[in-house]
Amino acid sequence: MIVVLRPDITKRAETAVLKEIRKLGYKPHVMRGVERTVVGAIGDERTHHTLEALASWPQVEQVMPVQKKYKLVSREAHKGNSVARIKGLSVGGRKFHVMAGPCSVESERQLMTSALAVKKAGATVLRGGAFKPRTSPYEFQGLGEKGLKLLAKASRETGLPVITELLSQDHAEMVAEYADILQIGTRNAQNFQLLIAAAKTGKPVLLKRGLAMKIEEWLLAGEYVLANDNPNLLFCERGIRTFETYTRNTLDLSAVPIIKQESHCPIVIDPSQGCGRADLVTAMCKGAVAMGADALLVEVHPDPSKAWSDGAQQLSLEGFGKLMKEIIPFLAAAGREPAWA
């Protein structure tokens, strides 16, 4: 920690700071500058009591942390890329994966049509929401366990593993029984109890970035998964909230190289939530592939205009087939192989 003292403070006020730093288990190191005196507090910022509260002292101008707070998810902890194992699949290696399917599971027919079509087009994981977090209590909340059973059935018939959102700690075991990857949604990205419950099922966890989550906070949320003994963590960028209203969210593709730099975990891009408009999805996917993402998570619906949720952002089956063909040359340019080839 670096503690910057205000100018013109008394010797006594300075001594009090140094004493406090020592009491909190750090070794103070004073540097007298031209306009400010700065104290370096030597010690492990993660295990010692925090010094940030010193900012409330009148003689202290600011307190700046030096260390990164995340440990297990960091690139320093693990130099290579870690690979999430999903049934027989490996996400994070040379093979590039596409997870696709409808926003919500609506009926057996809608789901099976989607599952067969996305498989045919190359998807290697089937997505579908059974529990839906909806802004309004009057919107469709998902089919619940019935939806999970349909997903399991579609999985058996197509051979595709299934990813679905976990909304409630109480459902962790139930969802883990039917699904192969547990998705933590953007609204729950800092619902730490849910993260812990998901981690403890032992199933791979895909952690979406919160709407207003800084990269550091996202990495720390991921740390909750690894710290609960679950090594199969995937980060998923799905758009952050900004002032722009043309798109529903602003897809922050810089998250791809940043996660690759800071962490060893795979990074997945969700362009459907990311822009909220089907007409931008294909371009976003090309960008994600080029920048080094490990997988895509794409919403696809047999008839988007009739979707029970988020119709505006879902691709048609035909549109998805086109997308899958169009990203092939970018995969080659990025030195990746399509998992479906």
Place this chain on the structure above:
Amino acid sequence: MIVVLRPDITKRAETAVLKEIRKLGYKPHVMRGVERTVVGAIGDERTHHTLEALASWPQVEQVMPVQKKYKLVSREAHKGNSVARIKGLSVGGRKFHVMAGPCSVESERQLMTSALAVKKAGATVLRGGAFKPRTSPYEFQGLGEKGLKLLAKASRETGLPVITELLSQDHAEMVAEYADILQIGTRNAQNFQLLIAAAKTGKPVLLKRGLAMKIEEWLLAGEYVLANDNPNLLFCERGIRTFETYTRNTLDLSAVPIIKQESHCPIVIDPSQGCGRADLVTAMCKGAVAMGADALLVEVHPDPSKAWSDGAQQLSLEGFGKLMKEIIPFLAAAGREPAWA
């Protein structure tokens, strides 16, 4: 709903839109403008299937909702101000309340010292966190049930009702046993399962605004509480996330007149989280009082620099006493009475 069609589309493409609107239960109403044709879709947007998915059709430029989605929390539903009943207290009426206490419950001594001091200064509700949502898994997570017991004890000894955060659905009954108001924190503001669990305890619910939550989404999250048969809802503004880094968050005081305009529920301001700096708290409180807030939620600690969480934003006992005196003339100007006088 208003559906704006793209220019230069075929008659057939237009007819398809009209047909779809009818199929979804609305009555279409065509208006031909100079550059665009616009279709009004007449029907209740809350009960009918949504039309927003039409935006995925190539002939549709945009779809704009006309109705507000919230119902029970709205001013239209209840013309007067509703008052939340907290033990013997009423929040939302003429009397102005201050809820105060430490960020985290750390020990019996720390809590009792705080409780007695805030009571003496005028606070009418005691706050204190027993379960703490922490960005990092390596930070202090709260004393848990032991903290709740200390709060209950402090409540018995001072007579102050207690507000504390509910973090997990599984703890709803336990927390409701000890606390008089359940607080839903900013990170869980759209954790709808938690909102429902809190509502069902029957205890008053204080709903903090999410870090990136639009007013409309906040009102809809509150709708989850009222729709689950709990009329005692308080909204609490605690700062939104913006680009500014001088303060931890940007306290959006315009939320006070907006909530008063759109809703009948009380509005509480949390300046401690709102700016994250103790030196700005008093000014923020004066503003909140002047603008018509019903209560304040203030963090106070016997020794902020030693606090186990968020020390930089907690007032000292002395600072809190001063604040309580300084807001009196503003309460008078606002036509409110201090609940403690």
Place this chain on the structure above:
Amino acid sequence: MIVVLRPDITKRAETAVLKEIRKLGYKPHVMRGVERTVVGAIGDERTHHTLEALASWPQVEQVMPVQKKYKLVSREAHKGNSVARIKGLSVGGRKFHVMAGPCSVESERQLMTSALAVKKAGATVLRGGAFKPRTSPYEFQGLGEKGLKLLAKASRETGLPVITELLSQDHAEMVAEYADILQIGTRNAQNFQLLIAAAKTGKPVLLKRGLAMKIEEWLLAGEYVLANDNPNLLFCERGIRTFETYTRNTLDLSAVPIIKQESHCPIVIDPSQGCGRADLVTAMCKGAVAMGADALLVEVHPDPSKAWSDGAQQLSLEGFGKLMKEIIPFLAAAGREPAWA
């Protein structure tokens, strides 16, 4: 400056950093921590060559400035409150001022009606736009010099000094001839050439905060005025851009205590631009007064629905009269006197 080195770098890489720091005129000071080595670079960060470019070196993790970059506008430079002199008036002292008038000058009649009414209600400065920065080239761009002449006439007839926006360096002298305060608008807050031109006229300058301007950047923009030998600077908060869409901007009232803490210059609040809705203006004004603002800048129009610009946010003459009465008790509570009493 604090330079944080990456872990596991070679001795040689470290030495290169120290050498570079010396070469740039600073004295390096090494602190070896548990996980990181940190180098304090002693020297005046404002006059020496910046060290921030070191962040591009592979062995450097981050570079953190310690000093504040602003000097003349800072509270350290001038302990008391500075007062801007506007003709006979002093803004920044015990007397509280309200500047009011139409968004745009539209006609002699519209302006004179407004000027007489706002004067009668208590305003001490007349506002009105002659040059209007408009998002679209097809919107009304202001009456230009004709508008300035009308403002000067209204000033003569009412005795009110005039504030108006300066849009172009080329107009600085012309605008200064007619106006008593030059307003720099939000879109030009970092148009440094314009700031310098305004400063050089010698007239008081009111500097609005840019839509996405951090407090530090705003203070530094103000520094351009003082550094060009113009001591009469007023800061004006007028809302920042956030994700919220209920209001046009988010009025950041925390700017009041922050500017008071960091600077000696007066702070003015513009609630009209700040929220973009006339129905919120009065509440915002009360908050601004309570928090310690020195003046308000309010848009008033004889018939807002017919305004040529920004009608939705302008108060009617009657509404303005009501506002002026309603803020009186808050001024008293804040220890201020209305300049008009």
Place this chain on the structure above:
Amino acid sequence: MIVVLRPDITKRAETAVLKEIRKLGYKPHVMRGVERTVVGAIGDERTHHTLEALASWPQVEQVMPVQKKYKLVSREAHKGNSVARIKGLSVGGRKFHVMAGPCSVESERQLMTSALAVKKAGATVLRGGAFKPRTSPYEFQGLGEKGLKLLAKASRETGLPVITELLSQDHAEMVAEYADILQIGTRNAQNFQLLIAAAKTGKPVLLKRGLAMKIEEWLLAGEYVLANDNPNLLFCERGIRTFETYTRNTLDLSAVPIIKQESHCPIVIDPSQGCGRADLVTAMCKGAVAMGADALLVEVHPDPSKAWSDGAQQLSLEGFGKLMKEIIPFLAAAGREPAWA
């Protein structure tokens, strides 16, 4: 325009709105819905007086524009892609261009070294700042006309056309004399006087997106250029301001497909400003290419750590050479040809 009336208003209040709509030159069209009455106002929103001021009427809930406000820059105005002509070059066609060079022109040697190296690596336009907009008045402000002369010299010696920033209307002619493209920087993106002055020189204008500029506002700023008879406009995305602090700005790559959809003008990506970190530049460039950008604008310096401005984000000459090779396969995948091959 769509005017939504409040529920429960009198017939008389409704009639007043209809009368006003007619008076402002529109034809009102009433639709009675289940909960709201909505009035469509038929007429050209760009040429008629705006109706938005009606939002200040008590009986009006909201006013929603239907038409897009931009005309000349829109895809509707020009179905094909327009191509900016820069000396012999065409930007916006099949050939992909890279504009590169130092952030600031510092000396003849620094500039010539850069110019020769970027040309060798494939750049087809030389960038370099002679007038620098600096947040602080104490930072290096550029070499001014001397810098322009050095750019012209480098242009003569390498044959590369030159792009440089125009900061002041007063310099428009001077800068146009030396430069081949005038750059309007992010802080001046809504400095309409500067835009007009730049347009009138007849030189191609590259318009950077403002830090907090919505896509619609950016297109409208571009409209100022085309409306002043200059058809050679290039849009340049360079990062928007968000809450994230890991990067200096958030590069919004979705701007590429959006500009392509809404406008016929070329779109350029500036990854250097966009993320503010040299280590992310290459990944951002790959994404931009894959998504369909027409050109890149990249900062390159012979020794970034000694740069007089923005050293942290400038690539070394070697790094730039590597970048130019690495994007080749992505250009091929995107169906583009490198202009330098």
